[in-house]
Amino acid sequence: MSQSSPLPPLRLPPQSPGPTLREVVDVADRPLCLLPEAVLLRQGLRHRAVALILRDTSGRALLRPGADGWDFSSRALPQAMEATEDCCQRLLETEWNLAGLAPRVLRRVDACADTGMAFLTIFTARIPAATAREMALPGVLAPDGLPLVDAVELAGLAEQDPPILAPLLRHAVRAGWLTEQRVES
Secondary structure: OOOOOOOOOOOOOOOOOOOOOEEEEOOOOOOOEEEEEEHHHHHHOOOOEEEEEEEEEEOOEOOOEEEEEEEEEEEOOOOOOOOOHHHHHHHHHHHHHHOOOOOEEEEEEOOHHHHOOEEEEEEEEOOOOOHHHHHHHOOOOOOOOOOOOOOHHHHHHHHOOOEEEEEHHHHHHOOOOOOOOOOOO
16 A cells, blocks of 8 residues: 655635635535625625634633724634634734644534624633733733633623623623533543
8 A cells, every 4th residue: 555645734825905705604514605705794694703712821811802892812704715723823823923822612603693694613722821911911912901801700791781892702701602611421
């Protein structure tokens, strides 16, 4: 038998100067076609999305300001032909300068109205407490600093009225999507 050499990693083609293309998927999360991101979102078509929650070694979550309130540490739609794991790595490297971290899948959520019709993959990554405190300081990543909150504080923020968390994060907290899932043997 001949030994086959491993395939080289798939390299994504560079995005064209036109609109950013994203994959439209069916009810089983199988790719159907590519559309510009704005069209996909405006029409409410099923797609994939990634959310990342950075936690320090004590479990406190680092939140980021979003258009509708405090949000996940990062969120993005994967590029066309990009795996959700690769999208998460890209977010860690480009938004947080944290290359080399090994994020874990916290939860996969089927496409529904609460996720904006996205098959949502929520990742978590642990960072040292000192790094998290430094990132949260005023002026480092945001003029007023970033909240670094434990699970009880996050649950309390999810109940605030008027809401101060972005809708997806608020729903994720209330639905228990950010809690560790137990693997049954």
